[in-house]
Amino acid sequence: MSTKGPALFSNIGKKAKDLLNKDYCSDQKFTVTSNTDTGLALSSTVANKGGLSSGDVAAQYKHKNAALDVKVDTASNVSTTFTVTDILPSTKAIASFKFPDYKSGKLEVQYLHEHATFSTAVGLNQSPAVDFSATIGTPSIAFGAEASYLTASGNFAKYNAGVSLTKPDSTASVMLGDKGDSLRVSYLHHLSKLNGGAVVGEVSRRFSSNENTLTVGCSCVVDPHTVVKAKLNNHGNLAALLQHEFTHKSFLTISGAFDTKTLEKNPKFGLALSLKP
Numbered sequence: 005m006s007t008k009g010p011a012l013f014s015n016i017g018k019k020a021k022d023l024l025n026k027d028y029c030s031d032q033k034f035t036v037t038s039n040t041d042t043g044l045a046l047s048s049t050v051a052n053k054g055g056l057s058s059g060d061v062a063a064q065y066k067h068k069n070a071a072l073d074v075k076v077d078t079a080s081n082v083s084t085t086f087t088v089t090d091i092l093p094s095t096k097a098i099a100s101f102k103f104p105d106y107k108s109g110k111l112e113v114q115y116l117h118e119h120a121t122f123s124t125a126v127g128l129n130q131s132p133a134v135d136f137s138a139t140i141g142t143p144s145i146a147f148g149a150e151a152s153y154l155t156a157s158g159n160f161a162k163y164n165a166g167v168s169l170t171k172p173d174s175t176a177s178v179m180l181g182d183k184g185d186s187l188r189v190s191y192l193h194h195l196s197k198l199n200g201g202a203v204v205g206e207v208s209r210r211f212s213s214n215e216n217t218l219t220v221g222c223s224c225v226v227d228p229h230t231v232v233k234a235k236l237n238n239h240g241n242l243a244a245l246l247q248h249e250f251t252h253k254s255f256l257t258i259s260g261a262f263d264t265k266t267l268e269k270n271p272k273f274g275l276a277l278s279l280k281p
Contacts, residue, residue, distance in 0.1 A: 009116055013121075016146065023221055028245055029274035032052045036048050037278070037279070045066075058079070060075050069089045080104075087099075098111070099112075112124065166179040166180065186211070202223050221234060222234055
């Protein structure tokens, strides 16, 4: 697929969002992944959240331009995703199913052009929801919008719009969401003084409740195998994590969070161990 044009709408503001949210957790999770030379990857995950245990087993098989993903969890749900890239030039088709909730099936088609990207998803049921998104521009600047239409009621479930600016050492984005009820502005800057780390700031406002949230965060590469991240918002929520790669693609992540305005509350801690022999 072409990578010379603008990214999909779902990627607008994604780098800043990932720095502020990715890998933070307040539960315990253990994952083991193994790969074979035939293109088959197997993984097993066990998690404990709020005293409740859950788990799943997943398999992925890749062959040429196609990939099949199957996941079975302890709640007896079976999720299947079939992806084909470049079935037509610059396109990707994704079909997903979940059992026993067979009405959750969805077919998505993505098209990436040098100056525009499009994505359309249709639910595989009698009264499907139709999702559509589009972006125009270049890898440096892109404008986009998305909408979800409910054929059963004839109403739009959502419509959002956004713009992103990307430079080699920084990214900025503005997103108008929730049918125009929320506005989110984010900026991320990479700093060589942090050994490849970055700082990020995000301001969000919900017009209906007149609520504003300011969040700042940073990541610091301590050494080639260790990353430290932290974030704080104006409501007093402070969180931090340490992620260490102790062997190739095997990670230990320790995270914690607490409310600085109510120190009498117990802090939350999370532990994630991902092994890839």
